Each structure stands twice: as C-alpha cells, then as structure tokens.
Amino acid sequence: MGKHSRPGRVPNYSPFAIRYSLIATALVASFGVSAAGEMRSAQFVDAATLVPGLILDIRYAGAHNFVGRPIDGYEKPRCLLTPAAAAALANAARDLAPRGLVLKVFDCYRPTRAVADFVRWARDLNDSAGKAEFYPQVDKRVLFWEGYISPRSGHSRGSTVDLTLARAADGRELDMGTPFDFFSPRSWPADRSVSAEARANRVLLADAMRRGGFRPYDKEWWHFTLRHEPFPDSYFDFPVR
Numbered sequence: 001m002g003k004h005s006r007p008g009r010v011p012n013y014s015p016f017a018i019r020y021s022l023i024a025t026a027l028v029a030s031f032g033v034s035a036a037g038e039m040r041s042a043q044f045v046d047a048a049t050l051v052p053g054l055i056l057d058i059r060y061a062g063a064h065n066f067v068g069r070p071i072d073g074y075e076k077p078r079c080l081l082t083p084a085a086a087a088a089l090a091n092a093a094r095d096l097a098p099r100g101l102v103l104k105v106f107d108c109y110r111p112t113r114a115v116a117d118f119v120r121w122a123r124d125l126n127d128s129a130g131k132a133e134f135y136p137q138v139d140k141r142v143l144f145w146e147g148y149i150s151p152r153s154g155h156s157r158g159s160t161v162d163l164t165l166a167r168a169a170d171g172r173e174l175d176m177g178t179p180f181d182f183f184s185p186r187s188w189p190a191d192r193s194v195s196a197e198a199r200a201n202r203v204l205l206a207d208a209m210r211r212g213g214f215r216p217y218d219k220e221w222w223h224f225t226l227r228h229e230p231f232p233d234s235y236f237d238f239p240v241r
C-alpha cells in the first residue's frame with residue numbers, strides 16, 4: 001500500500017537488535033507466498049457471513065492496536081478464514097448462544113506483509129505510540145526475545161483467530177483480566193493474578209473453542225488455532241479486503 005512508509009531516520013539499535021531483526025526479516029522473506037496466495041484468497045470466506053452474532057473489531061485495520069496505526073495488508077476490517085475454521089467458529093458461537101454470549105473477533109487471517117510490518121515496527125525503538133496501553137511493563141527491545149513479536153504468524157495460515165466473549169444483549173465484552181494484545185504474563189490463560197471472574201471467563205471461552213475444534217495457546221487467552229488446519233505449512237499474503 002505504501003502509505004505507511006517511514007521517513008529515513010536512524011533509530012538507536014543495539015548490535016543485538018540489528019542482527020536479530022535482519023534474521024527476522026530474512027525469515028519473513030523466506031515464508032513469503034507466491035501467486036498461489038492470490039488464488040487462495042478466493043477460497044477463504046468472510047466469517048461474519050457464517051458465524052451467528054459475530055462481532056468484528058479488527059484492530060489491525062485501524063489505529064487501536066499496539067502499533068497505533070493501520071497495519072500493512074489490512075484494507076478492510078474483515079475476518080477472513082478458511083472454510084473449515086469459519087465452520088468451527090460457528091460451532092463455538094452456537095455452543096455459547098444459550099448463555100446469551102457471542103464471539104467478538106480482533107484478528108483472523110493475517111497477511112505475511114502485516115507480520116513484516118510488525119517486524120519493522122519492533123526494530124524502530126523510537127516508535128512507542130502504543131506502549132501505555134499494550135506493553136507498559138515491557139522494554140520494546142525485548143519484544144522479539146520474549147516472543148511477543150514473531151517473524152511469522154500462524155494467523156497467516158488462515159485458521160487462527162484472536163477473540164473474546166461479549167454479551168449478546170448489548171455487545172459488552174466479558175472481563176478477561178487483560179485487554180487483547182496486552183504483552184504480559186498476565187495474558188497467559190493460566191495466570192493466577194487476574195480475578196476469579198476473569199479466570200472463569202477465560203475457561204468459558206477456551207472450553208467453547210475447544211469443543212468447536214480449536215486448540216488454545218498457553219501465552220495468550222485470546223488466540224486459538226484450528227486443530228486440523230487445512231494449510232499447516234502455507235503462509236499467505238493476499239490483502240484483507
């Protein structure tokens with residue numbers, strides 16, 4: 001898209017950060033996807049058309065995220081998924097409906113160019129617009145080292161979602177103890193420092209997602225991957241539009 005290109009300033013990298021980010025950039029390049037990715041885009045589905053009551057809050061399409069601006073590759077705030085993942089998400093939504101709850105998604109399929117944008121952002125230590133809300137306790141220099149930013153993402157395979165629970169009646173999110181994308185061990189589903197209510201809500205979400213066909217992730221309460229994903233080794237790069 002080009003509209004987020006940065007001015008040519010010289011950030012303050014440590015030698016370690018430079019070396020590590022060069023490795024990360026090379027990894028992103030090696031996982032880039034060919035023209036097959038464009039063909040695949042036609043096979044992904046818009047989850048909002050299949051999942052009852054689904055609420056969309058696609059953070060990387062706007063500015064309310066840890067970077068503080070829209071991320072490359074997100075041209076529309078849509079939840080694109082493989083048909084198998086969307087069907088599993090619909091199962092989870094139907095499971096929760098009798099409790100008066102719906103699913104609210106923050107991210108679904110994520111193009112590899114968006115992951116590359118995160119890597120560029122993490123390398124620029126002067127850019128800390130989202131720090132107060134998303135990583136107040138973490139030094140930006142260790143976001144890679146501690147695994148908060150990765151050179152590739154399972155989301156690019158099209159069968160991973162980030163989401164929470166909301167009340168069907170008014171769309172209000174349930175308390176999960178931390179916000180989405182909060183870079184802290186408090187976001188680990190098993191963390192004991194959040195309230196009992198938040199822990200119970202995390203369990204409720206994880207149980208419904210498990211029954212729907214997903215597996216949870218032990219470092220982020222909001223992140224789930226389809227157990228039998230159709231493209232376990234493919235990282236796509238067509239834009240979300």
Ligand SMILES: [Zn+2]
Nearest residue numbers: 161162223224
């Ligand atoms: Zn995720």
